[in-house]
Amino acid sequence: MTLPNDPKRYETMTYNRCGASGLLLPAVSLGLWHNFGSADVYDNMSDMVQTAFRLGITHFDLANNYGPARGSAEENFGNLLRGALAGCRDELVISTKAGYFMWHGPYGEWGSRKYLIASLDQSLKRMGLEYVDIFYSHRPDPNTPLEETMGALAHVVKQGKALYAGISSYSAEQTAEASRLLRGMGVPCLIHQPSYSMFNRWIEDGLTDVLQRDGIGSIAFSPLAQGLLTGKYLNGIPKGSRADRPDGFLRAEQITKEVLEKVTSLNAIAARRNQTLAQMALVWALKVGKLTSVLIGASRPEQITENVRALENREFTDSELAEIESIL
Numbered sequence: 527m528t529l530p531n532d533p534k535r536y537e538t539m540t541y542n543r544c545g546a547s548g549l550l551l552p553a554v555s556l557g558l559w560h561n562f563g564s565a566d567v568y569d570n571m572s573d574m575v576q577t578a579f580r581l582g583i584t585h586f587d588l589a590n591n592y593g594p595a596r597g598s599a600e601e602n603f604g605n606l607l608r609g610a611l612a613g614c615r616d617e618l619v620i621s622t623k624a625g626y627f628m629w630h631g632p633y634g635e636w637g638s639r640k641y642l643i644a645s646l647d648q649s650l651k652r653m654g655l656e657y658v659d660i661f662y663s664h665r666p667d668p669n670t671p672l673e674e675t676m677g678a679l680a681h682v683v684k685q686g687k688a689l690y691a692g693i694s695s696y697s698a699e700q701t702a703e704a705s706r707l708l709r710g711m712g713v714p715c716l717i718h719q720p721s722y723s724m725f726n727r728w729i730e731d732g733l734t735d736v737l738q739r740d741g742i743g744s745i746a747f748s749p750l751a752q753g754l755l756t757g758k759y760l761n762g763i764p765k766g767s768r769a770d771r772p773d774g775f776l777r778a779e780q781i782t783k784e785v786l787e788k789v790t791s792l793n794a795i796a797a798r799r800n801q802t803l804a805q806m807a808l809v810w811a812l813k814v815g816k817l818t819s820v821l822i823g824a825s826r827p828e829q830i831t832e833n834v835r836a837l838e839n840r841e842f843t844d845s846e847l848a849e850i851e852s853i854l
């Protein structure tokens with residue numbers, strides 16, 4: 527195994543400071559939402575994780591419910607930590623989350639202290655870890671006081687079960703309040719994980735300003751709009767693609783004529799830049815969304831290689847940006 531002790535993997539990746547913290551994150555991170563569950567092929571997961579790490583991707587993003595079955599992505603990642611990634615723990619930033627449905631009864635989802643703390647303990651067991659680097663509240667809970675949810679995050683950080691606290695899919699207003707509460711508890715919010723892509727720009731309407739003001743980093747999930755921003759759907763739905771899979775979250779109805787027209791026009795700009803559309807979409811998101819990292823998913827190692835190579839051309843001319851803006 528050549529993975530440990532190979533300084534070469536850090537030579538080409540860019541590492542960005544996560545907000546005002548001491549933590550650097552790779553400009554491209556890998557998420558394990560799809561394709562790492564119990565029904566997926568273990569050798570493929572292992573290849574993907576090794577490919578990512580060889581390319582300098584040090585950050586792997588999980589959640590309690592990733593699978594299916596729920597929890598199985600964490601179990602598989604735990605096996606990889608003892609297998610292909612053995613000996614590499616201190617070179618990795620591993621995150622997990624709790625917020626969505628995980629187990630039956632009143633304590634298996636949302637944002638109570640009861641649920642969050644129990645869920646993190648379960649995640650640590652599944653991955654065979656003593657701590658995660660980042661623990662997130664996966665979604666805001668309208669029925670739990672924000673102080674309780676943030677208090678649970680601060681508690682696990684102070685216990686050492688997580689090194690940093692993060693929030694996901696919180697609005698600008700909720701983020702400002704969460705940030706104020708966490709700071710008051712002596713555990714500043716490290717990072718926000720919102721959805722963001724060329725097709726989904728809600729963070730530009732206030733959230734980005736809050737993150738910059740409070741020194742909070744940002745890592746965008748679904749920066750390729752689950753594959754829509756890759757050109758793979760231009761000639762129909764390929765077999766085995768996310769839109770084709772019954773457990774995939776991308777639905778065929780989302781691939782409309784209007785979307786495909788935009789993809790075709792964006793694809794032409796990417797070709798002029800000697801990039802694939804996926805590559806252009808990723809560097810566009812990093813720049814326009816002022817992100818610390820783009821959090822990609824993948825079903826094959828080659829996609830990870832292609833996506834990391836996006837960083838080779840991350841400059842945009844004003845006219846390219848204007849042309850993209852007019853298409854979007």
Ligand SMILES: NC(=O)c1ccc[n+]([C@@H]2O[C@H](COP(=O)([O-])OP(=O)(O)OC[C@H]3O[C@@H](n4cnc5c(N)ncnc54)[C@H](OP(=O)(O)O)[C@@H]3O)[C@@H](O)[C@H]2O)c1
Binds near residue numbers: 556746751804825832
């Ligand atoms: N916080 C939250 O609530 C939340 C929600 C969703 C996701 N996330 C996190 O964000 C991560 C990424 O989300 P995502 O998977 O939706 O991201 P994405 O990067 O927008 O989509 C990934 C999918 O696009 C396709 N793809 C990727 N690169 C490609 C390429 N170069 N060419 C062709 N197709 C390509 C693959 O699908 P195919 O199967 O079609 O090949 C891949 O699985 C997740 O794993 C998870 O960690 C968080």
